[in-house]
Amino acid sequence: MPNDTALDDLMISALDEVGTADILVGIPSYRNAGTIGHVVRTVVQGLRTSFQGMRAVVVNADGGSNDGTTDVVREALDGQPAIVGAYRGLPGKGSAFRAIFEAAAELGVSACAVVDSDLRSITPQWIERLLGPVASGHTDYVTPLYSRHKHDGTITNTIAYPLTRALYGKRVRQPIGGEFGFTGDLARAFLEGGAFVPRARRPSEDEVEHPSASEGSPRASVGMDVWETDVARFGIDVYMTTTALARGARVAQAFLGAKIHDPKDPGADLAPMFTQVVGTAFRLAAANAERWRADSAGSSDVPLIGDVQVVDPEEIRVDRALLVRKFREGAADAVAVWEEAISTDAMSAVRSALEAEVPRSLGGTTWATIVYDLLVASARRPDRTGAYVRSLVPLYFGRVAAFIDDARDMTTAEAERLVDEQALAFEDRTPYLRRRWGTGPLPA
Numbered sequence: 001m002p003n004d005t006a007l008d009d010l011m012i013s014a015l016d017e018v019g020t021a022d023i024l025v026g027i028p029s030y031r032n033a034g035t036i037g038h039v040v041r042t043v044v045q046g047l048r049t050s051f052q053g054m055r056a057v058v059v060n061a062d063g064g065s066n067d068g069t070t071d072v073v074r075e076a077l078d079g080q081p082a083i084v085g086a087y088r089g090l091p092g093k094g095s096a097f098r099a100i101f102e103a104a105a106e107l108g109v110s111a112c113a114v115v116d117s118d119l120r121s122i123t124p125q126w127i128e129r130l131l132g133p134v135a136s137g138h139t140d141y142v143t144p145l146y147s148r149h150k151h152d153g154t155i156t157n158t159i160a161y162p163l164t165r166a167l168y169g170k171r172v173r174q175p176i177g178g179e180f181g182f183t184g185d186l187a188r189a190f191l192e193g194g195a196f197v198p199r200a201r202r203p204s205e206d207e208v209e210h211p212s213a214s215e216g217s218p219r220a221s222v223g224m225d226v227w228e229t230d231v232a233r234f235g236i237d238v239y240m241t242t243t244a245l246a247r248g249a250r251v252a253q254a255f256l257g258a259k260i261h262d263p264k265d266p267g268a269d270l271a272p273m274f275t276q277v278v279g280t281a282f283r284l285a286a287a288n289a290e291r292w293r294a295d296s297a298g299s300s301d302v303p304l305i306g307d308v309q310v311v312d313p314e315e316i317r318v319d320r321a322l323l324v325r326k327f328r329e330g331a332a333d334a335v336a337v338w339e340e341a342i343s344t345d346a347m348s349a350v351r352s353a354l355e356a357e358v359p360r361s362l363g364g365t366t367w368a369t370i371v372y373d374l375l376v377a378s379a380r381r382p383d384r385t386g387a388y389v390r391s392l393v394p395l396y397f398g399r400v401a402a403f404i405d406d407a408r409d410m411t412t413a414e415a416e417r418l419v420d421e422q423a424l425a426f427e428d429r430t431p432y433l434r435r436r437w438g439t440g441p442l443p444a
C-alpha cells in the first residue's frame, strides 16, 4: 500500500507544536552519527547569522538509523526549533525528502534548503547562499557549484550534467549535487509529482491531486505515484532539478567551495545509484518530451551566487582496473540488450572498446549516442526501462575508465574542459535524438 504521507507520528506532533515558519533546512540521514553533528551545528549557525528575525526550522528525516544519528541531531540543535523523526515509505533518500517537503508545506515556509548529512566541508555560508536568494525572492531554485576532484561525481559528469544541459538548455553543473535551495511552491510541486506532468498539459490547481494522462501519450508516466519509484531513492535529486527546469523556475548556482563527504569508488559503489538516477532521468525525459523537442539546440549559463574560487579538492581514489573489468564482465549480460537498442556505429565502437587494452573508443560522442539510443528505446518500451538502464551500467564503467585515461596527466581544472567537451557532444547530438524520437506525440 502506498503511504499517503511520509511523516511519522513524532514529526506530525512536532509540526503541530511548531505551527508555522518562514524558512526551513532539511537534512536526510541514514546512519550518519559520525558526521551529522557538525552538519546540524553549522546549519544552526548559518540560520542564526544570516536569517535573524526569520522563523527557521530544521527538519531531520532519518531512515531508521540504529547508530544514534537522531540523538546526535537533537544534541546539536542548541534550542533551534526542529522536526526530527523517521520517514515512512520506501527506504531511500527521496522518501526522506518527501517528509521534508511535507513539513515545508505544513509549516507554510517560503524558502527551503537541503544539505547532506555526510558533509565535512559545509560552512554557515552554504546556508546563506542556498537559502538567501530564495528567501529574498530573487530566485526559485538553487543548485550547488563545488570544486570537486576530477574523479568525484562521475554520474554527474558522465550523464546527469550533459543530459540535463542538452535537454533543458541550462548549464546546471551539479544537477544532482545533494545541496539545494528552493521555494515553498516548488516543495509542493515536488510533492505532487510535478515533473511527470508534461508542460503543455499542466493541470489546473484543482486537478493536481489526480493528474490525468495527456491524450495520445499513453506512455507518459503522468499520474503515477512518484514516491513508489526511484524518486524515493537516489532519483530524487534529478527529479527536483528536472521539475524546476521543466516548470520554467528561475535557477541559479551557488558556489560552495570544496565538497568533502564520504567518498564512493565508482566501480565498487555506484551501480545502484546510477540506475536510480538514470532511470528517473529517462522517465522524466519522456514525460517532458513536448518541451525539449520543441526547444532549439544549445544551452545558456545560469546566474552565479558568490565568487568561484579555485580550491584544491581532496583526492578521490578510483580503481580503474575494476572499472575495466566490470565493463568487460558486464558486457556478457548486456550485449543482447545493446544490440537491440544501440545504433550500428556506436555498437562497433563498443566492440572495439571491449577488444582493446584501453576502452578509448568510448569517447564523448559515442557515449552521447549510446545514451540517446537507450533513452529512445526506453521511451518506446517503458516496461523495459529497467533493463535498458541496467545495460548502460557497464558502458558507464567503460566511459569512466576512458575518462580517467584521458585525464591522467590533467589537473582537476584541466579535466573540467573534458567534461565540458562531453556536454557539448550531448548538445551536438540532440538533432540525432530528435530524429530518432520521431515527430508523433511519443515514439511508437
Ligand SMILES: Nc1nc2c(ncn2[C@@H]2O[C@H](COP(=O)(O)OP(=O)(O)O)[C@@H](O)[C@H]2O)c(=O)[nH]1
Pocket (backbone or CB within 6 Å): 027, 028, 029, 030, 031, 032, 061, 062, 063, 064, 091, 092, 093, 096, 115, 116, 117, 118, 178, 261, 262, 264
Ligand atoms: N533518510 C535516508 N537518507 C539517506 C538514505 N540514503 C542516503 N541518505 C542520505 O542522503 C544523503 C546523500 O547520500 P550519500 O550516500 O552521501 O550520497 P552521495 O553523496 O550522493 O554519494 C546523505 O545525507 C545520506 O544520509 C536513506 O536510505 N534514507
Ligand SMILES: [Mg+2]
Pocket (backbone or CB within 6 Å): 116, 118, 261, 262
Ligand atoms: Mg555523500
